[in-house]
Amino acid sequence: MVAVETSKLLLITCQPTHPGMGGQALAGSRSGDTHKHAVRGVSLPDEVVELGVWAVLAVAFPPLPDPHGEEGDGVGNVSETARKKIAQRYMPGLDTLLDGAVRLRNEVRDGRRLAISLGRYEKVRSGLAAANQVASRPGQAAWPPGAQTVAARLGGGSWADALRALGVSAETGGRARGSGSLANHDFKAALAAFFHDCGEGGGPTTYSAYCAWVQEERANGRHRPSGSAVRQRYASWSGALAANG
Numbered sequence: 001m002v003a004v005e006t007s008k009l010l011l012i013t014c015q016p017t018h019p020g021m022g023g024q025a026l027a028g029s030r031s032g033d034t035h036k037h038a039v040r041g042v043s044l045p046d047e048v049v050e051l052g053v054w055a056v057l058a059v060a061f062p063p064l065p066d067p068h069g070e071e072g073d074g075v076g077n078v079s080e081t082a083r084k085k086i087a088q089r090y091m092p093g094l095d096t097l098l099d100g101a102v103r104l105r106n107e108v109r110d111g112r113r114l115a116i117s118l119g120r121y122e123k124v125r126s127g128l129a130a131a132n133q134v135a136s137r138p139g140q141a142a143w144p145p146g147a148q149t150v151a152a153r154l155g156g157g158s159w160a161d162a163l164r165a166l167g168v169s170a171e172t173g174g175r176a177r178g179s180g181s182l183a184n185h186d187f188k189a190a191l192a193a194f195f196h197d198c199g200e201g202g203g204p205t206t207y208s209a210y211c212a213w214v215q216e217e218r219a220n221g222r223h224r225p226s227g228s229a230v231r232q233r234y235a236s237w238s239g240a241l242a243a244n245g
Contacts, residue, residue: 052144
């Protein structure tokens with residue numbers, strides 16, 4: 001009897017505790033569910049977890065259209081190992097979903113600003129789960145991952161820290177922002193600085209020259225809109241020159 005009670009005590013005391021979720025928790029979640037999600041999520045590589053988050057965000061905030069109508073190859077930037085892992089968990093339309101995920105990730109890295117609440121994330125993810133035609137298997141981590149798994153894997157238990165690691169902001173509630181990108185003054189300030197440097201150094205004000213300048217600026221710790229972001233903003237590089245010349 002003592003051995004039985006001792007094993008029960010060990011089972012109870014060994015249950016892991018989880019840090020706060022940035023002040024947010026899923027409605028109806030239980031401590032047992034949190035433990036299950038955190039453990040199951042370990043079977044997914046970090047790349048797969050991150051792509052899952054970007055896939056959800058890409059559905060909530062679609063990537064900006066290319067003004068030249070050029071189609072990207074976001075899937076080409078996904079490792080074969082990651083794609084196979086995801087394909088075991090999600091179908092159909094996976095390539096389209098991954099393409100949007102990678103394109104949005106690149107836009108955020110180029111300066112697009114996104115913010116989403118935990119509740120909005122789970123609502124969008126639930127919609128993707130409903131469209132998934134791959135039957136879940138016992139012990140297999142779901143994809144896209146739930147917010148609790150994302151927090152545990154990418155944020156040390158914090159939802160806000162997990163999003164911050166990806167360059168996204170966490171909203172505490174209400175309508176999620178995300179349709180916006182860099183503010184107008186960010187583009188004007190960058191182009192003004194570029195033209196100034198070109199004038200002093202006698203360099204050309206071409207698109208390729210701007211892209212090279214952006215790389216130098218970022219290397220010196222100054223964030224500037226990418227060349228593609230500028231073209232999207234003004235429809236073309238010529239449009240950017242005309243609007244800021």
